[in-house]
Amino acid sequence: MYLEHVNLVVRDIPRALSFYQAAFPDWYVRGSGEGEWFGKPRKWLHFGNEHQYIALSDHGEGSNRALNGHQVGFAHFAYVVNNLAALISRLKEVGFEIAKPGVATLHRDNVYFVDPDGFEVEFVVYYSDVASQRNHYD
Template sequence: MQLEHVNLVVKNIPASLKFYQAAFPHWRVRSEGSGEWYGKARNWLHFGDDYQYLSFSDHGEGELRDNTGHLVGLAHFGYQVKNLDAVIERLTAAGFAVDKVGASNPFRKNVYFIDPTGYEVEFIEYLSDIPIERNNNLS
């Protein structure tokens, strides 16, 4: 079993696409269109590869939960990457700053970015193939 897609309601599809294209240059726009979602017009776009993707829709209202707060809701989602430094370089070159660096750990390194809508996205590179090391609490 694997996660196939995440559906994100975003403020601006082109701005979101710019962020995720910088993070995942090997992904592509799989499909896009417009329609209605429970009585409200929306545009949508699927961005990914043949097996996983992000779905963006632009019909949302209001603000996301505060990432530093305690309200129920999505805190962040994370992607395992092979080369964290390359991801950081691509995102910063596209105009996005690292929001925070993860705790020091001998078996992984990670950073967090905030996408154009305000979703917190973690990128993590594991420095070990041993699960007990990858999943430890050392900091």
């Protein structure tokens, strides 16, 4: 089993895509189209690879939940990357700064960014293939 996609409702697809294209330079637009969601027109786009993707729909209104609050909702989602420093550099080049540093350990390092629509995305790199080291909870 694996997670195939995350579906995000955003306000502006090109703006959201600028973040995800910098984060995942090897991904591509798999498909796009237009439709209606409960009476409201929307555009949609799938950005990813053959195995996984992020679905973006542009019919979003209002603001995302406060990330420092206690509201029910999406807290964050995370991706494992091979080179965290390169990812940070690419995101900074297109105007995104680290929202929260992670907690570096001997076997893992991570950071959090917030995309243009307020979704928090964690990026993590592992320096070990040993599960007990990667998943250490001290």
